[in-house]
Amino acid sequence: MPNLTASPQDIIRIAGTVIVLALAFVTVRHRRESGAWAVTGLLVSIAVWLGSSVLSAASGQSPQAVVWGKLLYTAAPFVVLFLFLFVLRYTGNDEYITPRTLALLAIEPAVVTVAVWTNQFHHLFWRDLQFVSGGYWHFQMTMGPVFHANVAYSYLLVLVGIGLVVRLLQVSQSLYPGQVYAVLAAILAPFVTDLVRQFGDLPISLTPVAFTFSGLVVTMAIFRFKLLDISPVAQDSVVENIRDGLFVLDRDDEFVEINSVAREYLDLEAEQVVGRSFADVLTDYPELFDEFADETDKESEVRVRTADSERFFHVQVTPLTDHRDELIGRQFLIHDVTERVARKRELERQNEQLDRFASVVSHDLRNPLNVASGRVELLREEIDDQHGHVDAIQQSHYRMERLIDDMLTLARDGQTISETERVSLPSVANAAWENVTTRDATLTLGTALSLEADEARLCRLFENLFRNAVEHSSTAPQSQAPEDAVERGSTSLTIEIGALTGPADRRPVGFYVADDGPGIPPEQRDRVLEDGFTTDDDGTGLGLSIVASIVDAHGWTIDVTESDQGGARFEIRDVTSARQAERAAEHSS
Known part of the structure; x- marks a missing residue:
């Protein structure tokens, strides 16, 4: 007969199934985002696992209870598989997510699936099954070698995933550390509770609670920490490949990111910067610190002087906010404009020099030209210019004067x-x-x-x-x-x-x-x-x-x-x- 009495564990499983299915629907809307497919697969697998567990318990001692139990054990390796694939993508190991890798990783879930549904012929997954009642009917199994191999394989993938996330925490100075911790918590929760179930002595299994918790945490990270928008590895790649200098300060004005270009501009080493305060790092650059110490949205050109050089930077600072629009840090984008400033100064110097030259030439040429023009007028009064020679000379003087005016105009009007x-x-x-x-x-x-x-x-x-x-x-x-x-x-x-x-x-x-x-x-x-x-x-x-x-x-x-x-x-x-x-x-x- 069906078991119509819901145990506390069943209630948890039912609630977990509903929650996880809702979360899966939400992530489907983000299916174009990198990694969303893995999260969706994870949530659907968890929902199948939880739902099968509920239906198996509700079926009492009927044969359907065994069918639902088989579906439960079929879903379990896919939960681990999708969780591992998501961790690979999230930690920047996308190169391993290839058709060949997917095929190899799918072998174990496929073997488990075949072993579960054909167990009656070989008894390799479980050797013995009996129904027991502890306030509600459920079955107990004596597990076989395939089950234990599946547990060992699943633990191996989970441990590798935990290692990848921990390594990411060590090497990535992310603006969103909560995002990384959320992923780590989502992996650890079912792993720890399953260890307790395997080797402990609890009256009920906490694994359904842990799986529901994992689904909630991952989904929360999607929206709160922008899990599917940009991972720490992708963020680091973007920062490092920007042609300009870039560094990021947190809400406490401490460095959390700095790319190689900015380190080169400011003659800094990464280990000397991350975790230190803005004021401490820029001790040798007071002009830069004074200009932007309290600014969150500003753009200006700054002259930076050292013992042996002078450089000019165009600096733009912009605020970084969280999902509540609260300030969580500042981003600095630095572009070296030293050559442009030098060219501008040289151009200004040349323009001034050209202007002075044109003025001097104009003045020095006009004086003798005016004298010559005056002499021509006197000559016109003293002689009879029947052949127009005096007029020709005066016309040449006029042309010279026009030429001087045009040269002066050309020199000045050509300036930027x-x-x-x-x-x-x-x-x-x-x-x-x-x-x-x-x-x-x-x-x-x-x-x-x-x-x-x-x-x-x-x-x-x-x-x-x-x-x-x-x-x-x-x-x-x-x-x-x-x-x-x-x-x-x-x-x-x-x-x-x-x-x-x-x-x-x-x-x-x-x-x-x-x-x-x-x-x-x-x-x-x-x-x-x-x-x-x-x-x-x-x-x-x-x-x-x-x-x-x-x-x-x-x-x-x-x-x-x-x-x-x-x-x-x-x-x-x-x-x-x-x-x-x-x-x-x-x-x-």
Whole structure:
């Protein structure tokens, strides 16, 4: 007859079965996580073990009790197998989880399964079975050699698993030590209780309680300690393979992680760091300690000086929190920017030197040039210049003065721009138009674009493009003053400024300056932006070179092509509009 009286042990087993099945369902939802399959297999095997135990006890002395007992002993080796596979993955020994290894590990559970279900023919798993009543019916067995071999094999796998986890505790300075201890507890609990059952003398078996405890602990570790998100071994691998320096402090400001790059930066050894305080380790680096001693979310550049060197680091510190959003530590990411700072300093030094050189040259050349121009005017008053020689000399003086101005502008406008501001493209273009003598040329503005730029340099960019368009549309003979060179422009010349948009979202990506003049021959378009290139005997060859240097200084790009009217068209791209800059600032904040 079925046994309808539930013992305390049965109640524990029923509750354990329900709990473990629920936990198995939860882990199935994490099946894509590394190691989730092993946890799910472990929990399902435990549920089968516990459920079979309950059903066997509930079946009383009926033959079904033996069937459920066989299922119980079939599930037991699979519990150990999945537990061992999970430990292999968790401790970073994934290379052993291969089809060959799985096949070898499955041999023992398969042998046990066959031995259990065919025991009536050979009696190798149990030799004798009898029903006894101790308040409820259950059966007792005299176990055979296959059972004892299974126990020994299971203990061996469990002991290896315990050894792997203990070794992990020794070699890994994990941010989540509770995670490792939880796994260790999940292995030890059923192992210890089964030892007590095998060699002790308890009235009831605590193994069902231990298995339920193991399932609870593993599942708790999944959510509380992120068991399936990242293991200590995976965490160590990530930390060590980051190209930048990285170290981690716990809630007590003691080092728990530091990779080889950070150790090299700070000239430290791992054994000298882990477990020591932030202040103690950074005794030789007061600048770094003072900057970040109490910071949990900060990013800045720090100069670190030692007895024989000076280095610059870009340091970013971020908070580390637990599942309750409570601070458990800080993470420091360090990037060596010493070379970048050195290049920046050298570039600044070269720019200053170039600026001084250009100023000196400009000053030293202008003085004799002014004297020569004055002498030419006196000479004009004293002689009759029928052949225009005096005019030719003065024109050369004007060209030299223009050349000096362009050289000075080129030297200064080519320097890197560190700060920009929001400027209106039409406003800057109109201001530049007023600075250039354009005679009857017309400016058409087809955009209201605002962008981030250096307003003064953008103005000079437009001035040089306008001047280039006017001068190269000229058909009149040369005149005596530089202003006359501009006034030679055709009265029909039209210069247009418009926005360049992206092909997909139609957002502004730049602007263009086009005219309806004679244009630039295709074979010359790749050279017109070079220093000194000109097709005009009176030109300096620096006007468009200045344009290119201003574009480069902003980080933009420029292309020379043909306008719709057959004239020249200059397209400036990679421009950051004011709206894009605002969105970027909002995103970064």
